Amino acid sequence: MTVYKALTIAGSDSGGGAGIQADLKTFQELGVFGMSAITAVTAQNTLGVQGVYPLSAEAVAAQIESVAADLGADAVKTGMLFSADIIRTVAEQVKKHGWERLVVDPVMIAKGGAPLLQEEAVAALKEALLPLAFVITPNIPEAEALTGIAIRTMDDRREAARLLHRMGARYVVIKGGHDDEGEETVDLLYNGSEFSYFKSKRIDTRHTHGTGCTFAAAVAAELAKGRHPVDAVGTAKSFVQAAISEPLGIGQGHGPTNHWAYRQYGE
Numbered sequence: 001m002t003v004y005k006a007l008t009i010a011g012s013d014s015g016g017g018a019g020i021q022a023d024l025k026t027f028q029e030l031g032v033f034g035m036s037a038i039t040a041v042t043a044q045n046t047l048g049v050q051g052v053y054p055l056s057a058e059a060v061a062a063q064i065e066s067v068a069a070d071l072g073a074d075a076v077k078t079g080m081l082f083s084a085d086i087i088r089t090v091a092e093q094v095k096k097h098g099w100e101r102l103v104v105d106p107v108m109i110a111k112g113g114a115p116l117l118q119e120e121a122v123a124a125l126k127e128a129l130l131p132l133a134f135v136i137t138p139n140i141p142e143a144e145a146l147t148g149i150a151i152r153t154m155d156d157r158r159e160a161a162r163l164l165h166r167m168g169a170r171y172v173v174i175k176g177g178h179d180d181e182g183e184e185t186v187d188l189l190y191n192g193s194e195f196s197y198f199k200s201k202r203i204d205t206r207h208t209h210g211t212g213c214t215f216a217a218a219v220a221a222e223l224a225k226g227r228h229p230v231d232a233v234g235t236a237k238s239f240v241q242a243a244i245s246e247p248l249g250i251g252q253g254h255g256p257t258n259h260w261a262y263r264q265y266g267e
């Protein structure tokens with residue numbers, strides 16, 4: 001039996017809806033062995049982020065080294081990286097281990113508004129990590145912060161995707177969850193020459209905590225199996241749609257998505 005392996009380098013969400021916890025659940029659901037390097041511990045629940053406790057860059061590097069030295073990874077995903085120091089360390093590690101199937105989810109701010117990336121770290125993200133990304137998966141505010149383009153229309157999104165590709169990402173996905181116009185959510189994918197659009201019915205719910213992490217983790221899981229990025233994004237969109245469609249109804253605020261819905265109910 002071939003065992004496909006994916007490594008997530010991200011923050012811990014004590015509430016279990018986002019971060020490392022969402023990534024590992026998604027890997028497992030998609031039949032991929034999940035491994036983790038934790039960058040920061042957050043005290044978090046469906047009501048918000050109550051505390052952020054970053055690890056040292058050295059502790060992050062040590063976790064990645066341990067995984068690389070023994071298990072290896074078929075794909076790697078980054079989420080909350082918090083500081084420029086951690087970003088540079090992760091970039092060095094990715095280069096050192098020759099990891100090409102890298103999904104960069106440029107996590108900046110949690111839905112409730114808590115900062116998960118220091119402002120001065122955005123430059124490091126652009127310089128050190130973005131050029132190593134096989135797939136980058138910003139939401140609209142993150143694409144705006146990375147490119148400086150104000151995104152109001154699909155044309156703006158295409159312009160931002162072209163710029164992110166020129167900055168070094170091989171495949172650019174700009175997710176559409178924050179564009180609340182219309183009946184559909186549309187995720188845009190750019191491969192450097194063509195655009196593809198992944199659409200699904202917009203679900204009217206506040207239970208979307210962790211959708212971005214779940215989406216990027218599903219892309220990484222599919223890449224770990226050797227799938228083409230276009231197919232990986234298609235599966236990720238279906239996985240997230242199922243996860244939002246069958247809410248668990250737990251917590252008092254923005255509840256988590258249902259990570260087992262795709263397996264249980266399909267698309």
Ligand SMILES: Nc1ncnc2c1ncn2[C@@H]1O[C@H](COP(=O)(O)OP(=O)(O)O)[C@@H](O)[C@H]1O
Pocket residue numbers: 138139140175176177178185186187200201202203204205208210211212213215236237240241244
């Ligand atoms: N209300 C919704 N209904 C259906 N899909 C959604 C909804 N909100 C977000 N999504 C999907 O969830 C994924 C994450 O989107 P987005 O909200 O833009 O990112 P983030 O969680 O990083 O802010 C995307 O695939 C997007 O299309």
Ligand SMILES: Cc1ncc(COP(=O)(O)OP(=O)(O)O)c(N)n1
Pocket residue numbers: 010011012013018019020042044079080107109110111112116208209210211212213214
């Ligand atoms: C530890 C941690 N990492 C990432 C996030 C952001 O996750 P995301 O999927 O973008 O979901 P929301 O926070 O926007 O609901 C997080 N909250 N915590």
